[in-house]
Amino acid sequence: MTVEPLNSTGTGRGAVEVRRSTRRRRTVSAYRDGDRTVVLIPDRMTAAEEERWIGVMLDRLAAQENRRMLDGSELARRATELSEQYLQGRARPSSVRWVTNQHTRWGSCTPAEGSIRLSHRLQGMPSFVVDYVLLHELAHLLVPGHGPDFWRLLDTYPRTERARGFLEGVAAAGRLPHTPSAQGE
Incomplete structure (x- = not known):
């Protein structure tokens, strides 16, 4: 597994850290860790796929959090x-x-x-x-x-x-x- 810290995505939620794994084949997942978002991806993904999945996962996490937040x-x-x-x-x-x-x-x-x-x-x-x-x-x-x-x-x-x-x-x-x-x- 390699850990690749990325710059802030501009989402206002802090930095995004991508963790690549040779054991992970198809699935992508993400979770919040303090002010950082950790995205878990297969090691074989291209940089373009990685960027696309980061966006998808940030959107999914934001939607989940919005459902849980009180206005x-x-x-x-x-x-x-x-x-x-x-x-x-x-x-x-x-x-x-x-x-x-x-x-x-x-x-x-x-x-x-x-x-x-x-x-x-x-x-x-x-x-x-x-x-x-x-x-x-x-x-x-x-x-x-x-x-x-x-x-x-x-x-x-x-x-x-x-x-x-x-x-x-x-x-x-x-x-x-x-x-x-x-x-x-």
Whole structure:
């Protein structure tokens, strides 16, 4: 197997890495790995076929992610549901929206305005992770810092630790260089 990192495709989803395999005969597959897309192709493909398949697979992944993503009104509705379920409806944001300018935070809020912003990097992640970040920001509308009162609010969400672990793993993977496995694809 050879690993050929490519430049960013201009999709706004980060770099594309192509992995060729002599064991792979006909199938092409792709998955997201942090901000990178990994495309697995047969070793015998030409450069033109590779480029075509990269485009096809990026389109397929984007379509899958769009089906899983909440739009702005759904995001606000979900915030209301989470507030009712876990915060007795006390957190009432004035706005909830996706933003593309948060690269070091998963979410943020301005309690004085009641606004919540979630990083676009969360789009396509499991719903329990998005719910956790949304609930985290809702809790900040009630308690500004990360003291014991804040964490008591989040203790009611049963997937807090799992979501935090998921996000820590994504962040750690983004800092590590990728090394191909010894067993191929």
